[in-house]
Amino acid sequence: MAEPALLSLRGVSKSFGGIHAVHDISFEVRAGESIGLVGPNGAGKTTLFNCVCGQLRNDEGEILFDGAPLVGVPTFKRARLGIGRTYQKVEVFTDMSVRDHLMVAERSRRGEGRLWKDLLNMSTVTKEESDNVDVTLELVGISRLAETSVNALGLGNCRLVELARALAAEPKILLADEPSSGLDIHETAEVAAVLRTVQRERGTAILLVEHDLSMVGEVVDRTVVMDLGSMLCEGTFDEVMANPEVRHAYLGQMGVS
Amino acid sequence: MEHFFGFAMPGIPYGCAYAIVAVGLVLTFQATGVFNFAFGAQAYAAAFVFTYLTQIRQWSGFPAFVVSVVVMSPLIGLVCDRVLFRRIGNSNTTAKLVISLSLLVGIPSLLPVIFGAQNLDATATIFPFFNPNVVYFYVFQQPVSGSYLATVTVTVVVLIALTALLRYTNLGLQMRGAVESRRLVQLDGVNSGGVVALAWAISSFMAGLAGVLLAPIYGAFQSDTYATLMVAAIAAAAWGLLRSIPIATGVAVLIGVVSTILQGYLPTDSILYSAVLPSLPFFVLVAALLFLPGMRSLDLNRDPLATIDPPPPPTAAASRAPSMDRIIRRAWWIFFAAFVVSMLTWMPKTWEGVFNSGLALSTVLLSITLITGMAGQLSLCQATLAGVGAFTSAQLAHHLGLNMLLGGLVGAVLASAVAVVLALLSLRLRGLGLALMTLAAALLFDNTFFNDASITGGASGLSLQAKWLGTSAFFNFNGHALFLLSLGVLAVCVVIVLQVRKGTVGRNLAAMRGSETAAAGLGINLTWQRIVVFALAGAIAGIGGVLVTIGQQVANSAQWNYSFSLIFIVLVVTTGVATVEGAIQAGIGFFVTSQLLTYLPARFGGSSLVIVLFAFGAVQYAKHPEGILEFQKRQGNQRFERLFFPKEYYTLHPTELAPGTSG
Numbered sequence: 001m002a003e004p005a006l007l008s009l010r011g012v013s014k015s016f017g018g019i020h021a022v023h024d025i026s027f028e029v030r031a032g033e034s035i036g037l038v039g040p041n042g043a044g045k046t047t048l049f050n051c052v053c054g055q056l057r058n059d060e061g062e063i064l065f066d067g068a069p070l071v072g073v074p075t076f077k078r079a080r081l082g083i084g085r086t087y088q089k090v091e092v093f094t095d096m097s098v099r100d101h102l103m104v105a106e107r108s109r110r111g112e113g114r115l116w117k118d119l120l121n122m123s124t125v126t127k128e129e130s131d132n133v134d135v136t137l138e139l140v141g142i143s144r145l146a147e148t149s150v151n152a153l154g155l156g157n158c159r160l161v162e163l164a165r166a167l168a169a170e171p172k173i174l175l176a177d178e179p180s181s182g183l184d185i186h187e188t189a190e191v192a193a194v195l196r197t198v199q200r201e202r203g204t205a206i207l208l209v210e211h212d213l214s215m216v217g218e219v220v221d222r223t224v225v226m227d228l229g230s231m232l233c234e235g236t237f238d239e240v241m242a243n244p245e246v247r248h249a250y251l252g253q254m255g256v257s
Numbered sequence: 258m259e260h261f262f263g264f265a266m267p268g269i270p271y272g273c274a275y276a277i278v279a280v281g282l283v284l285t286f287q288a289t290g291v292f293n294f295a296f297g298a299q300a301y302a303a304a305f306v307f308t309y310l311t312q313i314r315q316w317s318g319f320p321a322f323v324v325s326v327v328v329m330s331p332l333i334g335l336v337c338d339r340v341l342f343r344r345i346g347n348s349n350t351t352a353k354l355v356i357s358l359s360l361l362v363g364i365p366s367l368l369p370v371i372f373g374a375q376n377l378d379a380t381a382t383i384f385p386f387f388n389p390n391v392v393y394f395y396v397f398q399q400p401v402s403g404s405y406l407a408t409v410t411v412t413v414v415v416l417i418a419l420t421a422l423l424r425y426t427n428l429g430l431q432m433r434g435a436v437e438s439r440r441l442v443q444l445d446g447v448n449s450g451g452v453v454a455l456a457w458a459i460s461s462f463m464a465g466l467a468g469v470l471l472a473p474i475y476g477a478f479q480s481d482t483y484a485t486l487m488v489a490a491i492a493a494a495a496w497g498l499l500r501s502i503p504i505a506t507g508v509a510v511l512i513g514v515v516s517t518i519l520q521g522y523l524p525t526d527s528i529l530y531s532a533v534l535p536s537l538p539f540f541v542l543v544a545a546l547l548f549l550p551g552m553r554s555l556d557l558n559r560d561p562l563a564t565i566d567p568p569p570p571p572t573a574a575a576s577r578a579p580s581m582d583r584i585i586r587r588a589w590w591i592f593f594a595a596f597v598v599s600m601l602t603w604m605p606k607t608w609e610g611v612f613n614s615g616l617a618l619s620t621v622l623l624s625i626t627l628i629t630g631m632a633g634q635l636s637l638c639q640a641t642l643a644g645v646g647a648f649t650s651a652q653l654a655h656h657l658g659l660n661m662l663l664g665g666l667v668g669a670v671l672a673s674a675v676a677v678v679l680a681l682l683s684l685r686l687r688g689l690g691l692a693l694m695t696l697a698a699a700l701l702f703d704n705t706f707f708n709d710a711s712i713t714g715g716a717s718g719l720s721l722q723a724k725w726l727g728t729s730a731f732f733n734f735n736g737h738a739l740f741l742l743s744l745g746v747l748a749v750c751v752v753i754v755l756q757v758r759k760g761t762v763g764r765n766l767a768a769m770r771g772s773e774t775a776a777a778g779l780g781i782n783l784t785w786q787r788i789v790v791f792a793l794a795g796a797i798a799g800i801g802g803v804l805v806t807i808g809q810q811v812a813n814s815a816q817w818n819y820s821f822s823l824i825f826i827v828l829v830v831t832t833g834v835a836t837v838e839g840a841i842q843a844g845i846g847f848f849v850t851s852q853l854l855t856y857l858p859a860r861f862g863g864s865s866l867v868i869v870l871f872a873f874g875a876v877q878y879a880k881h882p883e884g885i886l887e888f889q890k891r892q893g894n895q896r897f898e899r900l901f902f903p904k905e906y907y908t909l910h911p912t913e914l915a916p917g918t919s920g
Contacts (some may be wrong), residue, residue, distance in 0.1 A: 054780060055774065055777075055778075056690075058343050070613055074777075074781050075777040075778060076777045076778075076779075076781055076782045076783065077780075079777070079778055079779055079780035080780040087774070087775065087778075089772050090770060091772040091775035091778075092772065092775070093767060093768045093770070093771030093772055093775065093776070094770070094771040094772075095767065095770075095771065096764075096767055096768070100764060100767070104764050104765065104767075104768045104779060104781070105779050106778075107761045107764065107765075108765075108779045108780040108781055111779070113759070113761045113762060113765055113781070113782075113786075114265075114761075115762055115789055115793070117760065117761070118756050118757050118759075118760025118761060118762050118763070119757070119760075121756060123760040123761045134821050162514060162775075165779065166778075166779075169780065204513045231917060239905060
């Protein structure tokens with residue numbers, strides 16, 4: 001019997017005014033699986049991510065996580081259910097050190113944050129929390145930046161901080177939105193290696209939006225292709241890349257010929 | 258029906274004046290991205306100078322109009338742009354709001370410093386071709402006078418000209434482009450600095466025009482009157498989403514007309530007449546904030562080049578070397594011990610009173626450290642919350658005989674509850690929207706609860722009695738009881754704020770301040786965090802209000818007027834909103850400076866000058882968002898470190914690269 005889907009999208013649509021940003025998208029992600037979500041700019045990939053995370057409400061269709069529908073579930077509760085995310089436009093906490101970024105995620109994962117604990121001085125960082133943060137920093141390869149303020153980091157390192165922060169929350173599925181954008185070739189290879197490790201060692205499912213197709217081919221088990229809000233095809237990376245419709249979407253007439 | 262129109266007619270000139278200001282707000286926001294709270298103050302300044310020239314200097318109307326409206330008003334706008342807003346074109350909403358608030362507070366206080374205290378009456382109309390004392394004709398049996406005709410005519414002409422400018426001219430197009438990103442339109446060869454400066458000049462001219470038009474209509478000459486004008490104008494501009502001139506104009510005229518219609522129909526002795534009618538503009542504003550989704554995203558930074566800006570500097574405490582930090586901490590403890598010993602031994606009675614007031618005010622200001630410094634939100638009603646605490650405590654003592662100190666705790670809970678209601682009402686609002694909502698709440702309280710003699714004891718207030726405190730010791734400075742009480746309460750509040758800051762809630766608030774999207778994406782409940790910080794800040798403000806009241810021995814609504822909320826923001830921002838010591842320095846600094854200024858001759862402006870000084874400090878926010886004292890402390894640290902420490906001790910914070918820049 002097939003493993004039940006961790007994340008299931010059924011006919012999801014989202015429009016902005018008269019524009020169908022996402023139209024009738026359906027696919028599933030199983031636990032520990034890695035899916036690539038590719039397509040040209042404006043295909044609706046980030047909008048779909050926003051619908052899954054609850055930052056946008058889908059107009060039609062259904063999104064299920066662990067078999068339960070997510071309708072009406074706010075973003076922070078979806079995160080607590082195990083949906084982690086990085087962002088296309090980097091979103092870091094200005095003025096905070098890298099370690100504090102991860103500590104926020106660690107505390108959030110544990111459901112901590114009660115005022116009375118702060119007031120009674122019961123929320124000092126424990127050794128276990130500190131160790132967990134160190135492990136994630138090591139995993140992403142940014143231990144050397146732990147005490148640095150993100151204000152002092154360039155885009156590449158900020159993306160790594162975002163990735164580490166998302167992983168510190170130990171999500172069941174990680175939605176990575178163009179994690180290699182702005183990174184050089186070596187940094188991109190590092191991110192790909194981290195994603196593979198996380199999938200293999202922690203069993204985290206990955207839904208990867210990425211324009212660097214070589215990275216997608218390296219990381220994912222299956223690929224879903226979108227264009228102009230609709231789903232073009234689904235299959236292994238090689239299968240979809242051989243699909244004429246996909247080549248047309250990416251390369252226009254030149255791709256078909 | 259004739260009655261109806263008869264009641265409506267007098268509202269039109271009020272509505273027209275609201276419309277001019279509303280449209281000026283729209284223009285400034287459209288062209289510069291700044292919501293100019295100082296618009297009312299600019300209007301007041303123009304009217305003040307016009308009246309001063311005509312009444313005191315005996316000028317005729319036309320040259321006075323040219324000087325006050327045509328020359329001075331645009332000049333104020335140009336100076337604001339050149340000196341202040343140009344430097345923060347790409348800063349966050351808080352920076353822009355704080356600076357416009359500083360001007361709102363500073364300009365009316367500056368006028369008596371420059372011109373001396375003047376007793377001015379409402380001025381004559383500015384247009385010689387409409388005599389204000391002549392009734393030209395009757396409509397629905399209502400007289401149409403010269404000032405009526407002047408206001409309506411000027412409004413129509415100005416609105417048509419401005420709409421044409423924005424819609425049909427190249428300059429209007431450039432203004433709309435410049436609001437998105439000055440730097441980006443510069444890349445297209447547009448002199449964006451010049452375009453924005455022109456927008457400031459035009460909008461400031463309109464502020465001046467509205468000011469002198471309104472003076473004869475209001476019949477009295479007070480800066481508070483212009484604040485009411487501002488609220489009506491803000492409400493109208495909000496319904497136009499700070500974009501639409503026709504909607505803003507329509508709503509402004511409607512507010513004026515509906516006000517006079519209600520005035521005509523409501524019984525003058527009813528609660529609706531005395532409380533709800535003056536609050537109409539606030540209800541209109543709150544409705545816009547609650548029901549217009551567009552008001553929630555007004556202050557999103559859309560500048561594609563925003564990421565090239567350097568990050569804000571770290572606080573002085575965070576940037577110094579550990580050894581230096583230890584020395585400074587010890588020095589602070591020694592200074593603190595010396596202060597306490599001085600207060601308990603040789604301090605003169607006058608100065609003990611000054612420091613007691615400073616400690617009490619510091620407690621109120623700590624609430625701003627929580628909301629603005631830690632959560633990154635701007636609340637313009639902290640004085641109101643302090644007032645809620647003060648009046649609750651005084652009323653419980655007055656009616657039930659409850660000790661004011663115990664009543665103060667009840668007052669803190671009630672202030673906290675009011676703050677929570679505000680937080681719930683403004684859950685979806687950020688930045689400008691939240692600032693407007695809290696300002697509307699403050700003004701609403703001023704017009705209703707704080708205007709009710711049964712609550713506040715009328716103009717003289719509720720005089721405290723020693724029995725309400727269980728002892729007369731707090732009224733006797735020589736006994737030092739009030740000092741010890743103020744110090745103890747402040748210490749508890751400081752510990753609370755510090756514990757929150759270093760705890761999980763503090764981290765979550767810092768995360769929210771950095772990126773609400775990412776914070777929610779990590780599982781942080783933004784709604785709950787916001788309620789928690791509002792509740793805590795409300796309670797601290799309430800407790801602080803009780804302390805201030807005990808110190809002054811009277812609970813008076815004039816102490817907690819909305820304008821104090823604005824002044825409080827200005828005070829804390831001047832010294833440093835991100836740190837606890839910033840709030841303490843602001844509180845004590847305000848009273849110490851005020852006391853020192855009493856030694857100057859009265860012609861220097863007296864109490865007005867202290868507000869001007871702090872307002873000048875707050876406008877430095879453009880250059881030093883960490884606060885002018887924080888900046889000075891950091892500079893001092895660096896000089897000290899260079900003098901006494903080897904180079905390897907310096908803690909260097911590489912701040913050259915901002916997030917989002919490659920490197």
